[in-house]
Amino acid sequence: MRLPPLTAVRFFEAVARHLSVRAAAAELHVTPGAVSQQVRKLEAFLGCALFDRLPRGLALTPAGQDYLASCAEALALIGHATARLGARGQRRVVLVSCTTGFAVQWLVPRLPDFARRAPEIDVHVNTTDRVVDLATEEMHFAVRHGLGAYAGLQAEVLVADDLVPVCSPRLIAPRRVPRVSDISGERLLHDEHRGDWRLWCASHGAAGVDCEQGVVFSRSNGAIEAALAGRGFALVRRGFVAAEIAARTLVALRAADLPTPLAYRLVYRPDVLLDPALRAFRDWIAAQAAP
Secondary structure, eight states: OOOOOHHHHHHHHHHHHHTOHHHHHHHHTSOHHHHHHHHHHHHHHHTSOSEEEETTEEEEOHHHHHHHHHHHHHHHHHHHHHHHHHTTTSOEEEEEEEOHHHIIIIIHHHHHHHHHHOTTEEEEEEEOSSOOOTTTSSOSEEEEEESSOOTTOEEEEEEEOOEEEEEOHHHHTTOSSOOGGGOOGGGEEEOSOTHHHHHHHHHTTOTTSOTTOSEEOSSHHHHHHHHHTTSOEEEEEGGGSHHHHHHTSSEEOSSOOBOOSOEEEEEEOGGGGGSHHHHHHHHHHHHHHOO
16 A cells, blocks of 8 residues: 655645645644645655646645545544544543533533533533634534534534523413513513514514513523513523423413524534544534434
8 A cells, every 4th residue: 555645645634724835834833835845745646736726826626625535534533543542541521612601501501411421521611702713723613603504514403593482480470371461561681682572572463562672681691590580571592491491480481482594503523523522422412402
């Protein structure tokens, strides 16, 4: 079996990922000349061009596209095997990026279950509103809110954005179930998406409710806490309050949820699943999200 020079393969993969010699050189901490030299060396070894050198940059040739797919997978396998050997006798770590609201309302309450199932694996949660670049940053998974189209990444729905009004049982006592007629402008609890209540009221025959009234919170967890305290109705994602509804610390209005195409999704590079610890986390969180 003829193996290519592995340094040249690594340099090629970086250039192909960035489609830039300069960016690859910065990532690899070498000069652009050294990168170009290694790519030419690999092309000579293979006997074909891997890149088209265009006036405004690089483009992979068909041969380069095919070779990149195999090289990326091979390098990922080597990286994960190295990590497993280096981690023997050490605890494994899964790195997850998400917003504070998602962490507080959905992820963190479920993590004790993962700790019981996989006590040898630690989950580190990095809370930020910034979109993490999984291709270049040291992060295994991210939770993103959107439509789910992320180039080169897998995206799996964790929490759909179907919205439901909830309140404390104390707010409607002695009745057990709230009605549309219980909702009024001064009882509205808004998060930063203030327009959601207007859409819900319009679709459920509550046109008389003044949706400009009520208290506005910068995060949805603030609206949920206020609802738990009996201060009014919060319009929230059902998946975020499933435990509270089951425990009847919150009660949901019996009406059709307001569906949207948006959702919170687990996003990751496909090669992370080659690592058994990372696959275990992905399989667990997918099971948590299942209906």
